[in-house]
Amino acid sequence: MSLYRRLITALQFLFRPGLKRAMGEIERLKRLVHMVNDSAEDEIACDEAYRLLDRYADALLRGEDAPALLPRVKKHLEMCMDCREELEALLAALRALRAPRAPAD
Amino acid sequence: MLSSPGPERERALADLRVLLVRGLRYALGSWRRSVGLEFEALIEDFAQEALLRILDNLNTFAGRSRFTTWAQKIAVRTALTELRRRRWRDVSLDGILEQGGMKSLPASADGSPEAAAENADTLTWVRRLMHEELSDKQRAAITAVAFEGIALEEVARRLGTNRNALYKTIHDGRLRLKRRLAREGLSPGELLAGLEGV
Numbered sequence: 095m096s097l098y099r100r101l102i103t104a105l106q107f108l109f110r111p112g113l114k115r116a117m118g119e120i121e122r123l124k125r126l127v128h129m130v131n132d133s134a135e136d137e138i139a140c141d142e143a144y145r146l147l148d149r150y151a152d153a154l155l156r157g158e159d160a161p162a163l164l165p166r167v168k169k170h171l172e173m174c175m176d177c178r179e180e181l182e183a184l185l186a187a188l189r190a191l192r193a194p195r196a197p198a199d
Numbered sequence: 200m201l202s203s204p205g206p207e208r209e210r211a212l213a214d215l216r217v218l219l220v221r222g223l224r225y226a227l228g229s230w231r232r233s234v235g236l237e238f239e240a241l242i243e244d245f246a247q248e249a250l251l252r253i254l255d256n257l258n259t260f261a262g263r264s265r266f267t268t269w270a271q272k273i274a275v276r277t278a279l280t281e282l283r284r285r286r287w288r289d290v291s292l293d294g295i296l297e298q299g300g301m302k303s304l305p306a307s308a309d310g311s312p313e314a315a316a317e318n319a320d321t322l323t324w325v326r327r328l329m330h331e332e333l334s335d336k337q338r339a340a341i342t343a344v345a346f347e348g349i350a351l352e353e354v355a356r357r358l359g360t361n362r363n364a365l366y367k368t369i370h371d372g373r374l375r376l377k378r379r380l381a382r383e384g385l386s387p388g389e390l391l392a393g394l395e396g397v
Contacts (some may be wrong), residue, residue, distance in 0.1 A: 140362045
């Protein structure tokens with residue numbers, strides 16, 4: 095592709111904000127449809143997931159099959175962005191604490 | 200050790216505080232830029248607040264996980280609750296509700312009228328289904344959380360409820376939509392196919 099064509103393509107992309115918005119909305123709608131499809135009758139809510147989150151995190155860090163041990167926590171994490179974010183932060187914190195530290199000079 | 204006042208408890212609390220600060224500093228690194236210069240001070244505040252909650256809830260620690268994991272969980276929840284509040288405080292939920300979360304789609308990427316029409320039909324159908332099956336609260340919550348990606352905790356706060364209750368509201372809404380799809384004999388795959396073409 096010539097430099098001229100590449101420049102035209104880039105300008106067309108930059109000046110089509112509606113396209114980016116539309117693509118974003120379609121992806122979000124698809125995510126919603128997937129969530130609806132994956133909904134289960136017996137999901138636990140955030141309080142119960144939070145109560146079990148430390149067990150779930152420890153199981154993951156021990157290399158155990160945490161989803162198999164606590165399947166309803168796994169399901170909740172698939173559906174709840176807030177709880178998923180908290181698990182990821184918890185795992186990051188625990189890994190940092192367990193990493194060997196450099197000896198002091 | 201933490202439940203009995205005295206020098207040993209104070210030493211244990213100090214050690215725990217160091218662990219919490221270290222863990223939070225690493226876990227919340229992605230928030231550093233948005234928080235700015237306040238980051239380190241906030242981490243210290245979060246750790247202090249978490250310590251108080253840990254002491255208040257010591258009797259709930261069942262010993263089924265490591266104590267540091269349980270404690271760090273409380274610290275993470277404390278920190279993220281406040282960070283989310285700061286992140287979303289200038290976002291108006293009213294605007295999202297007025298838009299209904301799903302504005303009309305412009306033409307598809309390939310410019311074909313057929314793809315644009317199919318997208319628009321599917322979107323219209325989904326909107327109608329949401330209006331028919333969901334309560335106002337369910338529609339608002341699903342739009343804000345599942346579609347717009349706003350933190351569940353923040354949406355709950357704006358709606359005057361708590362996160363646990365709002366999750367259940369959304370869950371019930373998702374199940375209603377799922378049952379409606381089943382009654383219509385429409386699989387999610389078919390619905391998703393109607394959104395293709397972009």
